[in-house]
Amino acid sequence: MEFLIKQLGRIKKFPTFIIALIFIISISWLADGFVEFLKLLYEGNLNFVLISAVIITLNLILYWLIGKLSKINENHLFLAILTCAFVVLLFAFALREFLKENLLAFIQFSLSSITFLIIWLYIRNSDLRFSVKEVSxxxxxxxxxxxxxxxxxxxxxxxxxxxxxxxxxxxxxCPWEMQIRILDEYKEIKYLYVIASENGSYSQIKIFEQLVKKFFPNLEIIVHREPIDFENLEENILALEEAFKTLKEKPLKDNEILIDTTGGQKVQGIAGAFYSLNYDRYFVYVSTNSKKVKVFDVIIRETEGG
Incomplete structure (x- = not known):
C-alpha cells in the first residue's frame, strides 16, 4: 500500500490519473455497496440474489473477454472498461423496476467489483518497466x-x-578511495553508515574511521550493530533496511540518503540497486576509470497505455 501511495506522486499522464481516480472511487464504492449487499442478502431478497448471480456471470465473461483481447490488442484495458460499463449500465436500467430502492447500491457494488477485477487482471498481465536515470x-x-x-x-x-x-x-x-571521493563530492553529508563483512572488513573499521575523521572531522560515523555475510543477499537487504531506519531517526528523508554500490562485492551492488527501487531513493557509483561520482535513480516506467 505504501508503494502504491508513493507511486501516485509520479503520475504525469492524464489517462493514468483518470484510472487512479477511478480506482480510488471504487475503493469507497466497494465498501458502501458491500454493506448494502449484506443487508439485502440477509433480508432474503430473491431478486437481489438473482441479480448477484448475473453480475458474477458477467465478471466471468469479462475475465474471458480480457484474456482474448490481451492477445490481440495491447490497449485492451480501455476497451474492456467501456464494454463492462455499457453492459452493467444496460443491465441496471433493465432492472430498474426491481431495484428502485437499491439502484445506487447495485451500481456501486457492480461497478467497483468489476473495476477491481479489471485492474487486477491488468496488473497480473503487465510487465514492470524500469528506467535508470543519472541525477544530481x-x-x-x-x-x-x-x-x-x-x-x-x-x-x-x-x-x-x-x-x-x-x-x-x-x-x-586503497579500496576505500571511492567512498572517500563520494564524501568529498557531497561535503554536506553528516552521517556515514558503515556495513562491514564478518570475515574481513569488520576488523578494519577503526582504521577506516581514522582515515575518514582525518579529512571529514565533523562527520558522524555509525557502524552497523554486527558484521554480515557479504555473500548473503538477504542479510545485505536487511542491513540496508536497518541503516535507513537509523538514519530516518536523525531525522533524514529517503531523498537525503545515498546508497553506495561501489564497495564490497557484486552482491552489495545488487542489494543497493534493488533497495533503491523505492520512491526517492538513490544509489551512487564511482567510476573506476574516470573517478567520477555518479548518482542514479531507478524509476518504474509507465506503460504505453498509462
Missing part, C-alpha cells in the same frame, strides 16, 4: 556504504601522514 540530488545528508576488505594494508598505515586528499589518492591503492 541536492541536500544529501547521509551515506550508506559497504566496507571493502583492504587486503594489503600497510602495517605502518597512519592517516595523519597525508596532508590532503590528493596526497592520499596518489600514494595508496
Amino acid at each position: 540530488p541536492k541536500n544529501i545528508k547521509g551515506l550508506v556504504m559497504f566496507l571493502s576488505h583492504w587486503t594489503n594494508i600497510p602495517q605502518n598505515f597512519n592517516a595523519c601522514n597525508f596532508k590532503d586528499l590528493q596526497g592520499f589518492y596518489n600514494c595508496l591503492k
